[in-house]
Amino acid sequence: MPNNSTLYFSxxxxxxxxLSSMLKDLFKPKPKYVTIRRPxxxxxxxxxxxxxELPDGLWVKCNNCRQIIYHKDLEANLKVCPKxxxxxxxxxxxxxxxxxxxxxxxxxxxxxxxxxxLGFPExxxxxxxxxxxxxxxxxxxxxxxxVKNIPCVFSVxxxxxxxxxxxxxxxxxxxxxxxxxxxxxxxVVSVTAGGGGARMQEGIISLMQxxxxxxxxxRLQEKGIFYLSILTDPTxxxxxxxxxxxxxxxxxxxxxxxxxxxxxxIEQTIRQTLPPGFQRSEFLLEHGIIDLxxxxxxxxxxxxxxxxxxQRDQVGKEEVSKDA
Amino acid sequence: MRNEDxxxxxxxxxxxxxxxxxxxxxxxxxxKEIDMSEEIARLQAKEEALKKxxxxxxxxxxxxxxxxxxxxxxxxxxxxxxxxxxxxxHGDRLFRDDPAMIGGxxxxxxxxxxxxxxxxxxxxxxNIYRNFGMPHPEGYRKALRLxxxxxxxxxxxxxxIDVVGAYPGIExxxxxxxxxxxxxxxxxxxLETPIIAVITGEGGxxxxxxIGVGDRVLMLEHAYYSVISPEGCASILWKNAAEAxxxxxxxxxxxxxxxxxxxxxxxxxxxxxxxxxxPEKTAQIIKExxxxxxxxxxxxxGERLLAERYEKYRKIGVFEEIESDQESTGE
Numbered sequence: 001m002p003n004n005s006t007l008y009f010s011x012x013x014x015x016x017x018x019l020s021s022m023l024k025d026l027f028k029p030k031p032k033y034v035t036i037r038r039p040x041x042x043x044x045x046x047x048x049x050x051x052x053e054l055p056d057g058l059w060v061k062c063n064n065c066r067q068i069i070y071h072k073d074l075e076a077n078l079k080v081c082p083k084x085x086x087x088x089x090x091x092x093x094x095x096x097x098x099x100x101x102x103x104x105x106x107x108x109x110x111x112x113x114x115x116x117x118l119g120f121p122e123x124x125x126x127x128x129x130x131x132x133x134x135x136x137x138x139x140x141x142x143x144x145x146x147v148k149n150i151p152c153v154f155s156v157x158x159x160x161x162x163x164x165x166x167x168x169x170x171x172x173x174x175x176x177x178x179x180x181x182x183x184x185x186x187x188v189v190s191v192t193a194g195g196g197g198a199r200m201q202e203g204i205i206s207l208m209q210x211x212x213x214x215x216x217x218x219r220l221q222e223k224g225i226f227y228l229s230i231l232t233d234p235t236x237x238x239x240x241x242x243x244x245x246x247x248x249x250x251x252x253x254x255x256x257x258x259x260x261x262x263x264x265x266i267e268q269t270i271r272q273t274l275p276p277g278f279q280r281s282e283f284l285l286e287h288g289i290i291d292l293x294x295x296x297x298x299x300x301x302x303x304x305x306x307x308x309x310x311q312r313d314q315v316g317k318e319e320v321s322k323d324a
Numbered sequence: 325m326r327n328e329d330x331x332x333x334x335x336x337x338x339x340x341x342x343x344x345x346x347x348x349x350x351x352x353x354x355x356k357e358i359d360m361s362e363e364i365a366r367l368q369a370k371e372e373a374l375k376k377x378x379x380x381x382x383x384x385x386x387x388x389x390x391x392x393x394x395x396x397x398x399x400x401x402x403x404x405x406x407x408x409x410x411x412x413x414h415g416d417r418l419f420r421d422d423p424a425m426i427g428g429x430x431x432x433x434x435x436x437x438x439x440x441x442x443x444x445x446x447x448x449x450x451n452i453y454r455n456f457g458m459p460h461p462e463g464y465r466k467a468l469r470l471x472x473x474x475x476x477x478x479x480x481x482x483x484x485i486d487v488v489g490a491y492p493g494i495e496x497x498x499x500x501x502x503x504x505x506x507x508x509x510x511x512x513x514x515l516e517t518p519i520i521a522v523i524t525g526e527g528g529x530x531x532x533x534x535i536g537v538g539d540r541v542l543m544l545e546h547a548y549y550s551v552i553s554p555e556g557c558a559s560i561l562w563k564n565a566a567e568a569x570x571x572x573x574x575x576x577x578x579x580x581x582x583x584x585x586x587x588x589x590x591x592x593x594x595x596x597x598x599x600x601x602x603p604e605k606t607a608q609i610i611k612e613x614x615x616x617x618x619x620x621x622x623x624x625x626g627e628r629l630l631a632e633r634y635e636k637y638r639k640i641g642v643f644e645e646i647e648s649d650q651e652s653t654g655e
Contacts, residue, residue: 109645117585117642118576121561137646168641175638198529198551200560203575204587207529207551208640211537214506215513215637222514238551240502241490241530246510260501260530261492265556269492279497289500 062086064255078296087253087296089233091134092141092158095191099300100154104146109176112169113137116201123201130161138169139194142177144186148304150311153181156191159234164194166239167202171209174243178216187226187307192244196262197237210242217243226310228303231258231281231290249306250290252281253299258290333389335378342371379596382546385569387578388554390546391525395600397607398457399426399441399484402524405607406614407432407439416465419499424455424491425463425535427470432482433615435622438474440467440535441484444525458491461504464534468508471535475515480618483535486525489553490534505534512537513637516630518621520614522592523547523579524599539633540617541587544606545594548577549587587640589617 060069064086074081078098079088090098096105116123131137139161145154155177157164166174174190181188198206220227229247231240233256241260252258259279267274277283284290294302332340346367353360382390390396403410407430414421427440442459445451459467467483474481490501512519512535519538527536527549543549550557554568557575561567576582579591592613595602621629 111646113644113646115642115644118574120574168643172641172643200552200557200575202642203551204549204577204582204585205640205642207533208587208637210506210530210533211509211513211637212640214510215537215634218510218514221510238530241505241534242509243506245500245503245506259497260490260505261497266492266494266497270494272494274494278494283498287498287500289503 063088080296085254085295087233087255089159089193091160092136092156092191095156095232096141096145096154098296099156099189099191099303100145100147101149104151105143106145107141107143108180109142109173110137112173114167114169114202117168117205118201118203120201120203126162126201134158134160136161138173139164139166140170140173142173144180147189147300147307150187150304150307152187152189152307153177153184154189154191157193157239159193159195162199163196164192164234164239165196165199165206166194166209166213166242167199167206168209170199171206171212174213175216178213178220178243181225182216182219182223185223185225185312187228187310188220189228189230189303189307190243190247191230191232192235192239193232194239194244195234195236197239197241207238210238213243214246217246221248226307228306230299230303232256234258236260236262245289248310249292251292251294251299251302252284252290254281254293254295256281258284333386333393335382335386335389339371339375339378342367342374346371375596379598383569384548384572384576384578384581385554387546388548388568388572390598390600391544391548393598393600394446396486396525397599397603398446399443399486399524401603402484402607402610403430403439403441405604406611407437410439413470414466416462416469418465419462422455422459422463422466423453424457425459425467427467429479432480432618433611435480435618437480437482438470439482439484440470441524442487442531442535444486455491457487458489459487459531459534460491460493460496461499461501464490464501464504464508467535468504468511471508471512471515471519475517478517480518480520480622481515481538482614482618483519483521483538485521485523485527485532485536486547487528487531488526489528490531505530508534509537513633514630516626518618518624518629519633520617520621522610522614523549523588524610527577528553537633537637539621539629539636540589542590542592542610542613542617543579543582543588544592544599544610545579546598547579548572549579549582550575550577 058071060071060074062069062081062084065081065084067083069081079090114127136158140155140157142155155174227248229244229250231244231252235244235258240258257279258281263274263279281293285293346364349360349364410428410430412426412428424442426443430437430439442457443454444457445454471481490505520540521536521538523543525547527547529551554571555565557571558567559565582588583591592609595605599606
């Protein structure tokens with residue numbers, strides 16, 4: 001794989017200006033760096049561990065090895081610590097920029113907005129805040145894109161939007177994505193990041209999104225269309241216990257927290273301290289729950305390889321993509 | 325009627341007090357050999373009226389307490405009263421037989437069906453054996469195996485749901501609790517046989533939905549069904565699990581709430597005082613509802629069944645759709 005870092009630079013989008021900045025990119029193909037904004041602008045919720053996000057300034061302290069990293073080095077390394085390989089969490093826009101071909105991304109259903117079906121206290125305010133902070137209307141971006149020229153339907157969740165939780169809109173957009181893919185015979189690449197799973201503020205309605213997304217996924221499976229699920233830190237609860245764990249191939253980034261029940265809930269239930277590495281990607285691989293752990297720098301290439309393996313008109317051919 | 329002495333819910337205290345008074349007077353009358361039947365009848369009428377009043381004004385939290393009542397009929401008790409000739413089938417064929425999830429064959433009013441549900445224990449010993457009715461992944465895999473078997477032989481599926489939640493434990497995670505629940509949900513959506521799910525007690529999130537996808541979803545009057553445990557929600561919102569009564573008000577977890585939200589199809593009424601006051605009568609009411617809902621479904625073609633089931637879940641969700649100025653870009 002050729003060095004793609006220059007391409008990545010040109011593809012990096014500012015939070016909240018995902019698509020308009022893409023258009024700008026077309027006319028201004030110079031390298032462009034993500035502006036690191038203040039924590040309160042960056043979607044850090046009260047009580048949410050701030051250390052997971054990149055702090056201000058030129059220098060960044062790694063959450064894992066605590067070493068100081070030059071911010072531009074971190075950006076150049078796809079937000080992976082060059083010293084210890086710790087994978088920082090990505091915003092949905094960043095993930096899309098890293099994963100898909102520049103100029104190939106078409107977002108769909110971006111105008112879906114949450115309501116407050118239960119009249120849950122302070123829900124509208126929380127959604128409004130998340131919208132302002134992330135520039136997204138909801139916690140998932142869906143659409144069509146290409147990976148090394150192979151078209152696919154995608155859904156990418158954003159942990160910064162209410163912890164990447166799945167409410168009506170997330171469930172609806174993901175279901176529509178699966179349905180669109182089934183209708184148009186396109187493979188699906190899903191990237192999940194959801195700390196809590198189903199969105200508590202929408203109560204039983206959000207639990208039902210698990211059924212809604214799973215049944216839509218089933219249509220895809222019945223038509224023999226490839227579905228790739230990429231789990232990133234964290235993928236838990238109702239997101240993991242529905243479409244996220246049902247990929248034909250399931251990939252995780254290294255060190256991601258992935259599981260059904262939250263570690264604290266488990267600790268309180270069994271009254272024991274959990275073993276080190278519990279519910280991390282490596283634990284899941286060891287126990288046969290995922291297919292692969294793929295480092296971020298190899299993710300785009302691996303996704304392309306998997307999509308190529310499943311291209312229907314490519315059966316029997318080992319094709320090397322020229323435009324990589 | 326069962327003996328209520330061992331466990332009483334707070335909101336029933338005035339009732340217990342009246343019962344105590346009645347007993348005292350009966351004893352007194354017997355001792356002194358005087359006729360106090362009029363006084364007793366008056367108090368009994370008062371008790372009945374009070375009971376009706378209490379049960380017509382239950383808060384959401386009080387309903388949760390009834391759903392969790394240790395004497396509430398469990399899966400096997402309901403099965404014995406609703407169905408005939410129940411034959412339990414064991415194992416997921418992969419790891420082990422999970423005693424927290426039970427499945428098997430039975431007749432519903434002469435129709436062969438597959439029955440699946442979580443099993444809570446009656447006492448501490450049985451609860452330890454049943455893991456308090458919280459299934460491991462092998463429980464969901466067993467349930468799915470039996471449900472697929474049902475579809476193969478065109479047997480309708482009845483699931484009875486009563487679960488705090490799928491078990492949160494180390495081994496459960498090791499064996500893929502998330503995947504087991506997810507696969508069951510996905511495959512239930514496509515089983516070509518009628519499915520009726522009944523929430524009889526606790527509807528604990530994914531642990532309930534894992535066997536809860538159906539053509540009809542019914543719910544007992546005092547059951548609850550929630551995306552998160554009331555205590556879990558309270559600890560997140562108010563940093564205090566003791567605020568659970570407030571949390572269920574916000575989460576809206578009762579049968580009435582869910583009917584209004586169009587997540588369930590019907591509320592199955594319970595005898596006054598809750599299912600545990602008259603399990604036999606409760607079972608008869610459930611049986612009647614099951615037959616009434618299953619009969620028309622038996623006439624459906626597989627295609628219609630799956631199309632309507634899809635539509636049932638497809639339409640759940642509340643959102644608005646605004647014009648977006650950023651609908652597409654690139655190329």
